[in-house]
Amino acid sequence: MFRALAVLRVVLIANTVGLTVFRFDNFTHRGLGLTVVAVMVLWTAVAIWAYDDQRRRVPALLVADLAIAFGALVSTPLVKGDGFNATVPGFWIAGALMAWAIHWRWAGALVAATVLSATDLLIRPNITQTNYGHVFLLMIAGPIVGYMCGSLQRMAAERDRAERAAAIAEERARLARAVHDGVLQVLALTQRKAPELGGEGAELGRLAGEQEQALRSLIRQQDTLQTPESAVADLGGVLERLGNRKPPVVSVVTPGVAVDLPQPEVAEITAAVGACLDNVAVHVGEDARAWVLLEDLGDRIVVSVRDEGPGIPEGRLEAADADGRLGVSESIRGRIRDLGGTAELFSTPGTGTEWEFTIPRLPLGSSS
Amino acid sequence: MSGDEPIRVMVVDDHPMWRDAVERDLAAAGLNVVAVAANGSEALARFPAARPQVLVLDLQIPAPNGVEVTAEVVRQDPSTRVLILSASGEQSDVLDAVKAGATGYLVKSASREELLDAVRRVALGDTVFTPGLAGLVLGEYRRLLDAPTDDGTPKLTDRETEVLRLVAKGMSYKQIAERLVLSHRTVQNHVQNTLRKLQLHNRVELTRYAIEQGLDEE
Incomplete structure (x- = not known):
């Protein structure tokens, strides 16, 4: 799932860079603005690399991810002055949010969405309806994605378990066939040879014959096994x-x-x-x-x-x-x-x- | 055709104790065991030089399996008789082996006398049936009836069905001959025909499949 997120991150950063170029006139502190965007580009690359390996997905990475998104948001009033409309990172912050959603499910998504939404609202001098709409979506979509990630992972785990169980059952059946065949061979041989031993040999042979028939019938019944409630x-x-x-x-x-x-x-x-x-x-x-x-x-x-x-x-x-x-x-x-x-x-x-x-x-x- | 010459037999079984026991029994009865093999590839490698009249074959052997060995041996020399000796009973692979050309089938728990009798009869060109095999063959013809009809689909005559049902009910050829007032030979012929038609159909199907898959350009 972090693979899909990597793609999303690339799209988001491309969007942010594009918008930055398009609206470069809005920047009051262009040097700082460029630095912030450069950090975001750099972090995107680092994040894609870091999240790729499960061993590197430690809490520190996720906290850093969210902190950088937070930092980029906070930098907005400094870069654009007080009367800004869009933040510098824009939708880019969704990358960190989704990472939290995937890693810590709905709870993580809720925390990340709250931090980002609160920041977004606090840095603005006045809140428009559009701002509110974005925040609302962030708060709703984050936990939902987190919840769905949880279900997906549970389902994947269940499917893996079922597949493993089926494979084990199949292997066991294969082994059982080999073992059964060997046992049948020996029982048949005993049945044939035992009577020649004289004495109790005949009885031994008869017992082997009975067991052979019982096992054979069991094998055939298993071939057509049905569930009891059928x-x-x-x-x-x-x-x-x-x-x-x-x-x-x-x-x-x-x-x-x-x-x-x-x-x-x-x-x-x-x-x-x-x-x-x-x-x-x-x-x-x-x-x-x-x-x-x-x-x-x-x-x-x-x-x-x-x-x-x-x-x-x-x-x-x-x-x-x-x-x-x-x-x-x-x-x-x-x-x-x-x-x-x-x-x-x-x-x-x-x-x-x-x-x-x-x-x-x-x-x-x-x-x- | 057996005349005074002892019947030439090859024994194929991966179970050494069993293979030795069968070999000893056959040799003690005056038959000529010309080769033994422990798996399918050994069997096919030794078959051309050994030229047995009868192959006593276990179905569960290391690859190629008994069905494949049956098909290949009969293809190389159609006069070879294959007697299946199976431990696991009447399963679909027995039917497959019969369709591939085997003319006898015995479970391993059969007595020594039954085995010797089966080898001798198979060598003479008779078919050796168990009731279980007759049930499988009846079932197979039944399934062929349900399959899309086609001129080549084999059908049993009423007499053949009657005879095969009696075999499936555990009657010997002798008992069947008495019940239906037929000669022993006629009963034997009916039984033989049921297998022959299945084998022929199987070959036609395989050829058709090969042509469809473009495998005939060898």
Whole structure:
């Protein structure tokens, strides 16, 4: 910001020098007048150099800046005699005022503006409306500029902080990827080699396998992380979490990109899939395997849950329904029906059971 | 084509313990490990002299990465088969590798028998799918449908979609053949076609991009 001020100072001094040349006739003491202008030119150069480096922006510099502006103002009656209209420095004093505003914000600007305004008024034998107008502007504009400098600097600092945080998060994610990959490699290797060690090796291998699956599912969920208050959720990411459960051992297959649905729908579908998996655990056993497939067909989504158990004999669910046992019907069919979808069951004894949910997809808000 | 000659395999992985384990397993099963490499540049430097039939490739390797190595190796010798062995699961880079020309994909936690079986099948020209990869491929075709239509955009036939969905649901080719009353070979062909179309489309897209960018004047 002091860079911008340097430009302003050059413009101001050029203005003052120009006006001095133009109104040289007004000067009663020309030698003194030239000296004052020379000092101002010199100080402008010194100030531009001094303010350029943050280390040189000490209070003494700002006080000197204001003192010279003050001195230039005070010299006016001596240079121009009593009946002057414009002061020798004219608008040049704004340089010092702005320096105070930038450095000490609105409070500094208020002090500098008060000093300069008071001086300006005190050296004049009579005060015109124009003089008052200038002073008023000085008093108002100075603190406002100071206040805005403060906000700007705060905003810049906040932006820097945010950028730094983002960079750190990105670097951390990059490191995490490398670390995760290494861990996955070792877990996979352990899983493969441990059973050959005999004894407890098999157990070790099984544990490594479980951890591998848990970590992999975590990584995939992170890829599609959503804020908790978000109205939509990625069904794929949520279904992935079912891959951590056991029994049954579940493989979750997704399209590889987020399948965003309203949060409540995601919860219902996940609950229905969970109910299917519970059934697999109960009816097929501890070592059962199950596969969940999620497909996004644009206007609808299809979720399939398959197992390789004994299957459900035809008519058994209907019979259970008729008996008033609503377990499967309500927890699976009911949920999907409430979403306007259909839940179909394909099962033949010996080849397992397969649920297929087809759920119509309403346009999400205004986004799609 | 494998005949009595052992299959020539090259193993590329930056993890020494893992690389050694895979190399040992393959050698113990009578396969011929003609070269190993720890990163992409080593792999590309050793590939022309080693002339492997199958490249067993980790995707997360020091640059050039597995996808780039796949593309370059297949470009140099289209008869080379690339089997991706990935630790991090079914991510978009697996799909990229498949589009670049890989015909097999296995997660690292697969057992030794699964690995050997995959290498042998890939060497024969079969494609080795996981359910996860089938899901990614289905998703990719779906996205291509939504993209601006164009005559070259590949589409799945109904049969191919059906087969791929069953693969994604965890069924083996044998189970799928029984369910759809097809021969094992036919199922295999359908699966293979889904990849071939994506790979062809990918090459066309790359060429088009190169022409647009004026990179074809080499």
